[in-house]
Amino acid sequence: MVLSMPRPYKHPKTGVYWYRQRTPALIRAVAAGKSVIVTIDCRISQPKIGATVQVSLGTKDVAEAKRLAGEAQSQFDQVWLSFNNAPVKLSLRQIVALAGEVYRAWKLMLEDEPGSAVDWAARRERRERWDGKPQPLPTQRALMIDPPPSLREKWGSWVDGALLEHHLTVDTETYQRLLVEFDRALRDVFDLLERRANGDYSPDLVGQRFPTVELPAQAEKRTEVGGGNQDALTLSALLDHKQATQSKKARTFDTYRAKIADLVKLIGHEDAATITRDDVRRWRDALIGRGLATKTINDQYLAALKSTLRHGVKEFSLASNVADLIRDERDAPTTDGGKGYSAEQAKAILAATFRGSQKSLSAPHQRAVFWVPWISAYTGLRVSEITQFQGRHLRREDDVTFMLITPEDGSTKGGNAWTMAIHPHLIEMGLIDMFQAIGDGPAFYTPYPAGTDLKALEDHRAGESAGKVANWITEELGIAAPGGRPNHAWRHSFTSLCRKHRVDKEPRDFMLGSRSQTDAREGYGDWPPDVIDAEIRKLPRFEVAMTDWRPTLETVRPEPIRNTAKSPKAQRPSLRLRKPRAIKERL
Structure with missing residues (x-):
């Protein structure tokens, strides 16, 4: 070139x-x-x-x-x-050599002043504890308390940084082997630093296992996507181009890549031009055989492939979208109960909030377990919209105190903002007092440093808080959530309650953060807080056995974003730039 x-x-x-x-x-x-x-x-x-x-x-x-x-x-x-250039396949020697760079970087910066031996020992014990646990499936991870981190979560940013420094693009197999060897190298250097912290400065024999880095020149030419060569129309390249030319969230494309990787594993390649309808059909049947729900197969797996291939047809020379019309046509499973919690289930959950969780939770998560079910029951808000709420957006107008749900706090449906009335029972229980005591920041998760763009976060801490609440309902209370979605079930319960007590549809939908797709006139005008307040007052109180106990009002200090593969737009700084203190703070 x-x-x-x-x-x-x-x-x-x-x-x-x-x-x-x-x-x-x-x-x-x-x-x-x-x-x-x-x-x-x-x-x-x-x-x-x-x-x-x-x-x-x-x-x-x-x-x-x-x-x-x-x-x-x-x-x-x-x-x-x-x-x-096309992705290269590295030999084991080259992979170990790259892992040796990270080993030497940590050793260089921390060997002379390794810090507390107690801290290194605690990290080793935590690592050994995780080693004894099997990696959960993705569907299980969201329901686990403190799930073991995957190698990608732990070291993906370090591997990405090493590849960036050497201007390397590697194939999937090489990347996975790099994660394994980086994990081994970092375990070794952590053990070394623990010995150093205990005063043991005997020769480092382990570090001698790493060879000198000798990487191949990437000479294999990769044709430009859309340049007329069908070999270039890989699913990965199409997704990269789609992401570069569209405004969807990065998380959406990450999800697409994860789903499509499942297809690639089945058929053994990702050449979009040679994928057949039979390939897609076999994939759908395999997903059904794994027990995935109809909605999951259609709306996640097949939707990701269809969207990617559609981009190839529209933008490049892909002849057709072979995934069109292929769906999981099974009927959704019938349930004996409703979509939301029954009145008895709702009352059981709300009554249990006064006992809190039996597990050792942080102050924000203790508050979430108590308050989030109550707020969900009286508002129908998406749980993430509750857990990400910031005290600064508690507003008062015309003698009405209300919550301003805004994308400034994190993701909202459609990027919309709206007002949410507060039921009088929540006010009596002290919800407003709680928000005012905590201050302008979040009540239900550890705050981020000032200036963090909460809208850009790919893995908002509010999601972890929502997971704690879901686990508490299903694991500690043993209540089976309708549809297997313990947090979402409250939206159905709230909607049913609104119908029963004649809450008007328009304000109900507005409070739920929904927008009519059929009648544009419903988007006209404004919704003053007193109008929403009048509607929410139509709902009766949940009469449960209550106590004066409330979770702690302790505030917690902001913590920086952890630099992992899920961090928003964060890139791992070069190993040569890291300072000892910065590395310790990451651990």
Whole structure:
């Protein structure tokens, strides 16, 4: 790939020289939005690729800038090649060598001052405890208290960073082997640091097992998506292009990739042009055979494939969408009960809140177990909209106190904001007093640092809080949730209650965060708080045995976002930039 060589330019405010180059058109769709690591004069930068990519040269001297421009160009050339090459398969020696880099980085920064031996021992004990637990299935993970982290969750960001530093793209098998070897290497260095913390500075024999890094040049050409070569129309490439050209949340594409990976595992390839209708049919039948629900198969697995192939038909030369019309046509299973909690179940759950959880929970999660079922019962809000609620959005207008549900606190359906009335019973129980005591931040999860964009979070802590509530209902109370969804069942219960007590449909739907898809006029005008308040007062109180006990009002300090594969838009800094204190805080 022949590229013209740009010149460095001076920043108009700082006077520091920068180097910028236009992203080659052949790889722009695949590379857009991705961050890369470049090293210039021993300084490591992590620019994001857009229409261009640019990096500071770190100097105000024009002669020095010209010298460093060549180094920057060399780095950019490696970046472009990494996107233009097919994924490589690394040998075990090369994989272990990469793992050795992370071993040596931790050793270099922490060996002289490793900190507390007690802390390292506690981490080892926790690791050994997880080693004795089998990895749960994805469907089980959401229902578990403190599930064991997967290797991807633990070390994915470190593997991604190592690949970025070497401008490598590897195949799926190599990536999984890298996770395993990084796990071994980090276990070894943690054991070493525990020995150092105990005063044992005997020779490090374990570190000698890592060979020198000698990686292959990525020479196998990968054709541009849509360039006329059908071999280029892989499902992964189509998804990358779809994500680069659409505004859906990153979480949606992560879900698509996970579902499509299941198909690829079955048929043994991801060439979109050679996938047949029979392949899709076999996949659907296999999903049915695994016991997945009809809705899950149609709305998650098949929907992900159909959306991806549809993009190939619309944007590129894919002849047809072979997944169209293939569905799981089984009837949904019938249930003896309703969609929501019965009156007896609802009262049993609400009465149990006064006993709290038998498990050792953080202060925010204790409050969630008590308050979230009550708020759900009287509002029908999605549980995540409750658990992510911030005290600053408790408002008062025309003598009515209400909750402002807003995407500023996290994800809401359709990105909408609306007012939610507070039932008088909740006020009597002290809900408003609780929010005011906690302050402007969240009551039900550990706060993020000031300035965190809560809308951009891919794994909001409010979700963990919602999971604690669901586990408490199903595991501690032993109440089987209708449809297997202990939190969602409250929305059905609230809707049934509204119908029974003649709450008008329009305000009911508004409070539920729903918007009519058939009558645009329902979107006209506003909903003053006193109107919503009048409707919510139509609902009777839940008469259960109550006590004066309430969960703690203890506030907790903000904690930074953990830098894992699920962190929002977070990229792992280079190993060479990490400081000992920063590493300790991550553990």
